[in-house]
Amino acid sequence: MAERNIIFRINGEEYGIDVQLVTAIEPIMDIVPVPNAPARVLGLMNLRGEVIPVYSLRKRFLLEEYTDPINTKLIVTRYQDKRIAFKVDEVLEITDFEEEAVTNMPLIVKNENTEYVRAVANRQGRLILLLNPATMYEGDEEEQMMEALKQMQGA
Numbered sequence: 001m002a003e004r005n006i007i008f009r010i011n012g013e014e015y016g017i018d019v020q021l022v023t024a025i026e027p028i029m030d031i032v033p034v035p036n037a038p039a040r041v042l043g044l045m046n047l048r049g050e051v052i053p054v055y056s057l058r059k060r061f062l063l064e065e066y067t068d069p070i071n072t073k074l075i076v077t078r079y080q081d082k083r084i085a086f087k088v089d090e091v092l093e094i095t096d097f098e099e100e101a102v103t104n105m106p107l108i109v110k111n112e113n114t115e116y117v118r119a120v121a122n123r124q125g126r127l128i129l130l131l132n133p134a135t136m137y138e139g140d141e142e143e144q145m146m147e148a149l150k151q152m153q154g155a
Helices: 141-154
Strands: 003-010 013-018 022-027 041-047 050-056 073-079 082-088 090-097 102-104 117-123 126-131
Touching: 003 073, 003 082, 003 126, 041 082, 073 090, 090 117
Parallel strands: 013 126, 050 082
Antiparallel strands: 003 013, 003 090, 022 073, 041 050, 073 082, 102 117, 117 126
16 A cells, blocks of 8 residues: 655755644744744744644754745644644655565664654655654653643633
8 A cells, every 4th residue: 555755855865744633834934932832833823713732843854944935844744633834844745655665764763762662654766754743752752842832822
């Protein structure tokens, strides 16, 4: 059975997120910084009346922050009744991967720092890391982010 992913680029490398987890792809917009939020949380955005945290994949991957106002996008995902936007350099395409093109992460590179990569897809010789947004956070980042969101909504 084919698997459909949204393919995006960060620092020249290609990644994918299961299209079933994505609720929107938005252009970069105003992001309000949240004091004392985890470093990878850029802030909050208002998307059609809903306040959504914005997470930097560049910071997660230990890269310098970068914004191209034309190509940078926010991929809004939903999991476990939570919505979060991931800032990416550029969205490339939506594509299907046949089952045989997707393999589990090799054990030699699988550890707590790479658990956000759920699989690797091979598309015409290009390797694309398929991400799991639910495992993107380190330590208590998710709890800190949700607590900051509650505080902002209550203010």
